[in-house]
Each structure stands twice: as C-alpha cells, then as structure tokens.
Amino acid sequence: MPGGRLTQPERQQIALGLADGLAYAEIARRLDRPTSTVTREVMRNGGPAGYRADLAHRATEHRAQRRKQTPARGTGAGTGRGSSVDEQAYGRDAEAVRAYEETFTTVLMQSGMPKMMARVMACIMISDQGSLTAPELVQRLEVSPASVSKAVAFLESQGLCRRDRAEGRRERYIVDDDVWYESVMASARATAQVTETARQGVGVLGRDTPAGIRLENIARFADFVSESITRAATQARAILTSRPQTADLSGAFDEDPEEEPPAGGAAS
Structure with a gap:
C-alpha cells in the first residue's frame, strides 16, 4: 500500500469517485490507500459536495510550505504547531501525531460537529493534560483567537468542555474524562x-x-x-x-445495576 502524501492524479480520482457517488472505502480501494486517508482528505477540503482536486492540492502544498517556514521554538506547551510538547513527548513521531489529530477531527466532523469546533476538541483531547489555554490553541491550530473563542463557546454549550482559571488571568479549557x-x-x-x-x-x-x-x-x-x-x-x-490494564468490566452487563444482590450472597 503506498504511503506519503496524495498526488494530484490521486486527488483527481477522488473527485471523480465523489462525482460518481462512490463510498470513501471504494475510492480508497481503487487508490490502494487507507479509507481514513481519503476521508480526511475530503473532509478537510470542502466535504463531499465541495471537494475540488486542484484546490485541495494547492491547499496541501501551502500547508506543507507553511510548516517548513515555521521555526522550531523549543518544546514548551505553547511553542507552536510544529514542536508542541505532546507531539514529541514519550518518543512520539510528530508527523504521526498530526496525522492522527486530523483523523480524529474528521471523525468528529462526520458525527455532526462543525469543523473548527472539531479541531479544538481533538486538539484538547489528544493533549496529555487534557486541557489547553487559548494562546496554546491559537498556536497549535494556527487560527485566530476569535475562532478559538467561538469554538469553545459551542463546546461549552454542548457540555463537551469547561473553563477553569489557569495561571494569572488566563483561562484553561478542559475536556474532562467524564x-x-x-x-x-x-x-x-x-x-x-x-x-x-x-x-x-x-x-x-x-x-x-x-x-x-x-x-x-x-x-x-x-x-x-x-x-x-x-x-x-x-x-x-x-x-x-481507570487505567486500561486495571479496568475490568467482565460480567458487568449480566445484570441490572439497580438490582440488589440476593440475601446472604452467593453460596460457597
């Protein structure tokens, strides 16, 4: 299966497949690419109805060029899109982290969440601390403070995140485990x-x-x-x-949690 970025001919094939009403999985099969690659490509470039191969290709080239021009500025949490602490922590592959973030964003969008709200939600969710400040979100997503503010307001209204007072007067946006x-x-x-x-x-x-x-x-x-x-x-x-290795729900769905156990417990 080929890797790397999509080529312009592949994007043209995606556009033709969408015009023919093909499912993402079928388009991906014809390109010998993962379905997630095609899904992410379409959703970040106008969606099924607005996808244009030439515009998508130029947008990708522009993003790649912009990343090359962005200097690394250390490894702090608010250090810019290309060198965030969460991307490089634990020996992570920064490119793989960014690709996964785009995939997560695409899935949230497919569930009905608007694009910017999905980007903010995914960005917070994959941060190790589960919370980010507005300046950190602005730098990581390379968007305006107003865009972040609007997205957070929407997520708050849906009960998907909350605000907390961080250092000084700065607010931190948190996605709780619950x-x-x-x-x-x-x-x-x-x-x-x-x-x-x-x-x-x-x-x-x-x-x-x-x-x-x-x-x-x-x-x-x-x-x-x-x-x-x-x-x-x-x-x-x-x-x-719970930590994955300690969460044990074996048998949890065998009985109604509201029911009281039999008197005296189980016979030994």
Missing part, C-alpha cells in the same frame, strides 16, 4: 424524547391506524435503545477513569 459519559447520556435523553413524542402521536392519530401503528413501533424501538444506552453507559462509566 465527557463521553455525559455525551452518551445526552444522546439517550434525546432518544427518550423521541419515544415520548411518538407516543403523543399515537394518541392523536389513533392506536389502530397505520400511522399510529408506525409511531408506536418507533416509540418501542426508541424506548429500548434509550434504556439500553443508559444502562450500558452507567455500567461502563468506570472505564473512563
């Missing part, structure tokens, strides 16, 4: 709202009518999904604050 639990629970609540609304429709349209039956089935499905998500998230929550 954020994915809260996000999943918010999704479960939204699904529960679908259940309630569908059942209201059953009462209006009639339980025995075709429309009423359809809505009742939707309500039953959404109710089951919401309850399952809530139960699973509650049982698995400890994973988020």
Whole structure:
C-alpha cells in the first residue's frame, strides 16, 4: 500500500469517485490507500459536495510550505504547531501525531460537529493534560483567537468542555474524562424524547391506524435503545477513569445495576 502524501492524479480520482457517488472505502480501494486517508482528505477540503482536486492540492502544498517556514521554538506547551510538547513527548513521531489529530477531527466532523469546533476538541483531547489555554490553541491550530473563542463557546454549550482559571488571568479549557459519559447520556435523553413524542402521536392519530401503528413501533424501538444506552453507559462509566490494564468490566452487563444482590450472597 503506498504511503506519503496524495498526488494530484490521486486527488483527481477522488473527485471523480465523489462525482460518481462512490463510498470513501471504494475510492480508497481503487487508490490502494487507507479509507481514513481519503476521508480526511475530503473532509478537510470542502466535504463531499465541495471537494475540488486542484484546490485541495494547492491547499496541501501551502500547508506543507507553511510548516517548513515555521521555526522550531523549543518544546514548551505553547511553542507552536510544529514542536508542541505532546507531539514529541514519550518518543512520539510528530508527523504521526498530526496525522492522527486530523483523523480524529474528521471523525468528529462526520458525527455532526462543525469543523473548527472539531479541531479544538481533538486538539484538547489528544493533549496529555487534557486541557489547553487559548494562546496554546491559537498556536497549535494556527487560527485566530476569535475562532478559538467561538469554538469553545459551542463546546461549552454542548457540555463537551469547561473553563477553569489557569495561571494569572488566563483561562484553561478542559475536556474532562467524564465527557463521553455525559455525551452518551445526552444522546439517550434525546432518544427518550423521541419515544415520548411518538407516543403523543399515537394518541392523536389513533392506536389502530397505520400511522399510529408506525409511531408506536418507533416509540418501542426508541424506548429500548434509550434504556439500553443508559444502562450500558452507567455500567461502563468506570472505564473512563481507570487505567486500561486495571479496568475490568467482565460480567458487568449480566445484570441490572439497580438490582440488589440476593440475601446472604452467593453460596460457597
């Protein structure tokens, strides 16, 4: 499988594949490239509807040139995009870290998060401390302070990050370990709202009518999904604050966490 940056002919093939309605996986197969490479390429250059091969190629060349022109300025947390402490800590490959950050950003965008918000979220998430200040985000992402401020405000409104007072008057933006639990629970609540609304429709349209039956089935499905998500998230929550080698949930999904154990415990 070839490596390195995409060539202009490959980008033209991507554009043709998108025009033909091909899935990312099929385009990647034809190019003998990872699907993630094609997905990241499209999402960072206008998305499926706005992707243009020539513009994408020029944008990539511009980014590469800009990185070459950016001097290394030490290894502090706020030292610029090309030499951040998290990229070089623990013997990491800086290029691999940046490529992964782009992949993570693409996945967040595919879930519905706007591009700048996804970039800020991914940047904070992959930092070892799980938090960054506005100046650090500005330097790492090479964007304006206003862009960072707007993105953080959006993430705060969604409960995905919070602000804390750092050194002096500077604020630090934090993504807590529990954020994915809260996000999943918010999704479960939204699904529960679908259940309630569908059942209201059953009462209006009639339980025995075709429309009423359809809505009742939707309500039953959404109710089951919401309850399952809530139960699973509650049982698995400890994973988020455990080291991978110590998190053991074997058997955690075998019984309802709300149930009391039998009196006297298990027989020996």
